[in-house]
Amino acid sequence: MKTAERSGDKLTVAEICKELRISPSTFYDWRAKRRAPRCITLPNGSLRIRRAEFDRWLDAREDAA
Numbered sequence: 321m322k323t324a325e326r327s328g329d330k331l332t333v334a335e336i337c338k339e340l341r342i343s344p345s346t347f348y349d350w351r352a353k354r355r356a357p358r359c360i361t362l363p364n365g366s367l368r369i370r371r372a373e374f375d376r377w378l379d380a381r382e383d384a385a
Contacts, residue, residue: 330360330368 336357337344350356357377359367 329371331371331374333367333369336369336374 331339333344333347337347340347347356351359357369357374359369361367
């Protein structure tokens, strides 16, 4: 199992962007519009996203079709 696949792990913005196949600028645009998953801001200013939060965020965007 990869480190980022464990439920308690936190993902970087780069990992989120890679998984979604989006640019970092798109992620930050979504964040500014409050459309991105909730983030944790570390003391150095970098962001982390809990894997569980990211999965919840993805599930909320799934089509019911």
